[in-house]
Amino acid sequence: MKLSTKGRYGVRALLDLALHQDEGLVPLKDIARRQEVSLPYLEHLITPLVAAGLVKSTRGARGGVSLVKPPSEIKLSEAVQLLEGSIAPVDCVNDPKLCHRSAYCVTRDIWSEMKNAMSQVLDSTTIQDLVERQRQKGQPETEMYHI
């Protein structure tokens, strides 16, 4: 039941972006440096977010990425879904046809409950919530990693 680096780094990238959006377009390079993720990898993480219209990217010199919606309207469930795919512990929770036992499989019911419990958390948390928590903790994300 581990989250992959896509989900972890991707959410952190969104948070970083939200924390710096008042500075205008944010180059991926800056996010990569602050979040300690390699730039080539971050490029792949940002792709699905751009494709989904969550993030807007601007090419060229002085380019960078920016949030399309305000952070308060970006639910973590949306971000995680884009980055990791469905959060369901087993695929047959989303599509019963994937398991030929699903009609009478009681463990599937439990995995489904787990999915709901997780969704509950991710649906009720937005990037804005993370921003506020971060500011309370001393906003190190904006202060550290200056050389």
Added chain:
Amino acid sequence: MKLSTKGRYGVRALLDLALHQDEGLVPLKDIARRQEVSLPYLEHLITPLVAAGLVKSTRGARGGVSLVKPPSEIKLSEAVQLLEGSIAPVDCVNDPKLCHRSAYCVTRDIWSEMKNAMSQVLDSTTIQDLVERQRQKGQPETEMYHI
């Protein structure tokens, strides 16, 4: 956020065992057949359950495995923990030292909440609950797969 086959097959093995425990020792071969898992693989799934004292095994002819505790005392959280290890979405939820950012990482707080939500489900469900649900669904586990 997927469960591996260890967790899925292992829980199903425990359920199968609970459903057949009145028949005495249950050979792994029977569980493997009913649950459609290869016998050699099932042997590895049962090992940690035996080591933890959840399941007792008896070698030799007419041997097999049996539950040590009544199904109502076996929480799914216990089984999944044994089979999959910690349910935490990221390891630093269990041990903050694993991430050097953990002191000010707000995403970690969210992953921690997710872990709690999942634990809530798995802590409040026992093998006995699964047995009862299975019987309500028509107990196919005890009726099917006879050749």
Added chain:
DNA sequence: TACTAAGTTGATTCTTTTTGTCAACATTAG
């Protein structure tokens, strides 16, 4: 216009985890 700083895309590679299989062995019932 050139040059440079970005983001885009797809191929490729390396590593780790998952998912098993197999064989040799130990134990017990009958």
Added chain:
DNA sequence: CTAATGTTGACAAAAAGAATCAACTTAGTA
């Protein structure tokens, strides 16, 4: 004794994860 069973550890195939790289496109600016 022997057949049925669980035990253990080595091994391996396949899939997924985690990047890396290079060629390309786009846009600002001198």
